[in-house]
Amino acid sequence: MQKRKLGKSGLEVSAIGLGCMGLNYHRGPAPDRKEMIALVRAAVERGVTFFDTAEIYGPFTNEEMVGEALAPFRDTVVIATKFGFRIDPETVKQGGMDSSPARIRAAVEGSLKRLKIETIDLLYQHRVDPETPIEEVAGAVKALIAEGKVKHFGLSESGANTVRRAHAVQSVTALQNEYSLWTRGPETNGVLQACEELGIGLVPYSPLGKGFLTGAMGKDTKIAADDFRAILPRFTPEAMAANQALVDLLKRIGERKQATTAQVALAWLLAQKPWIVPIPGTTKLHRLEENLGAADVELTADDLAEIQRAAGAIAVQGERYPPALMATTGR
């Protein structure tokens, strides 16, 4: 597996990482835990060195599972996790955003224990907390870096201005925002530009459009009530029918390149910038292998121009989150 560097930080990771959220959170009934641990280890065996989790996934159980899976490989992998929410340790009920320095410290102590590690390789703020100035957040992470509890600082779903302010206090290694062929905000909202200017790596989350851009879903797909996609405007049958044109485009390009639809979706992201590292998620080994194969799919300038032209003529229908959650992004 090829490697990439996350911006100027020098943090080197596999060109494609593994998003671990869906292994037991947000995607309907959780698959067998042992099988998911085996899947994470299979990813390591296939050259993946970049793993993404968060305190809120579960809460807590995703970090515990990822920690157990990666324990034998600690020295060869980069583990990223996130803080940013108030979580009752007893009931594990979520109580809104909280990036106060005390909460960040408590979250880090908990993540270190659950992940069974001494240092978090990459620690992201999950969402910008309007109650805590970003300078205070960056200062709190800076102190944790000085103590050796954290190596690199990241932000998630932040606006470009917030990234700049944070970076002025503690250099930001990576920004994890949603970016894919149907979520192209980073190209126009200053995020890609800020990353380029400041030497920050971009880690696109939901790079397969939460599954839609693979062609495996469509207007007739039944989404389980406990699958988070059930509440997302882009996953109504009407939106999926309208957005099918994007999947058809990826499929058409794939047929020409002997690549799958999912592989073209990922190869398109990889082709945007050399410091972009997508983190697709899957619970299935054959899909993991398919997704990693995207690193070998080379889109030519003509392919990219065709995608740009054709995608530009398709108006994506449906917001990516309901209004209350949309409001927590891009701050």
Ligand SMILES: NC(=O)c1ccc[n+]([C@@H]2O[C@H](COP(=O)([O-])OP(=O)(O)OC[C@H]3O[C@@H](n4cnc5c(N)ncnc54)[C@H](OP(=O)(O)O)[C@@H]3O)[C@@H](O)[C@H]2O)c1
């Ligand atoms: N920072 C944030 O706020 C944030 C938000 C969301 C996600 N994330 C991170 O990003 C990671 C990935 O995001 P995501 O899981 O939302 O979306 P994604 O990676 O775009 O898509 C994952 C979905 O696509 C399906 N899939 C994967 N590969 C496939 C393939 N080759 N063919 C057909 N279907 C395929 C998976 O189903 P199967 O399991 O059935 O294969 C899964 O439901 C997460 O694990 C998490 O670490 C971060």
